[in-house]
Amino acid sequence: MAHEPADLDQRLMDAVERLGAAARAMLRRSALAEGLSLTQAQLLLRITADTAPPQGTGSLAGWLEVSAPTVSDAIQTLVRKGMVERGLRSGRAWTATAIGRAVARRLRRWQDPLRAALGGQPDAAKATALETLLHTIAELNVGGHISTARTCLTCRFFRADPEAWCALLETALAPADLRVDCPEHEPRTSA
Ligand code: SF4
Structure with missing residues (x-):
């Protein structure tokens, strides 16, 4: 079913x-x-x-x-x-x-x-999972449920169109490249 x-x-x-x-x-x-x-x-x-x-x-x-x-x-x-x-x-x-x-x-x-358990999973599936989790974290951050999120999807340098791009590092961001705790991160808006 x-x-x-x-x-x-x-x-x-x-x-x-x-x-x-x-x-x-x-x-x-x-x-x-x-x-x-x-x-x-x-x-x-x-x-x-x-x-x-x-x-x-x-x-x-x-x-x-x-x-x-x-x-x-x-x-x-x-x-x-x-x-x-x-x-x-x-x-x-x-x-x-x-x-x-x-x-x-x-x-x-x-x-x-945890690393060993993830090691056997396909890279494409892990990249999709990472992107999905980061979208979820971004939504929770906007909703005030996660106070600190230093991720690409909450960063003022992130561009989604025409492709995912970091305007600071001037590099394309494939799903597998998205950062979870970026040292260069700056929030989109100062909360
Ligand atoms: S500065 Fe870091 S967090 Fe921001 S878009 Fe670039 S790589 Fe992602």
Whole structure:
């Protein structure tokens, strides 16, 4: 029996929810092994991400979709553990210490099972999935449900016609090239 489109939407939502729950559980296990909470691990990963801009407490809270006091508490714990320090010389509000960077490298291994599971999927299907997810993120961002989205589809440099194009980097953007966390991203409108 054929499924209705709405049923497909529901199954996609269910799948996203399952993946999100599994991803959080995998990261939480890695965090516990390092003596960190999930939020502390997420913060350390964000602070050490190559694509992350200099972020203060408010910006980090927006990225993690948690409150500023929650971020503040988690950062103080990371500072006490010697993993994070004020990043005055680097131009960043917070920067990871050598200890923090080593912990972050171990934490990032939580993604290995996910990467392996994706590895066997066809590239064309993954590119379509990426484009669909980014369109969904853009809609949620416009609706105020995702506060920070540094993606091509929410960027003022993105052109859709006659082909997907980045006006800053002056390059075509095939679905597989679309960025999720672009260092050069600038929002379409300043919210
Ligand atoms: S600047 Fe980055 S996010 Fe914006 S369109 Fe270009 S590649 Fe995409």
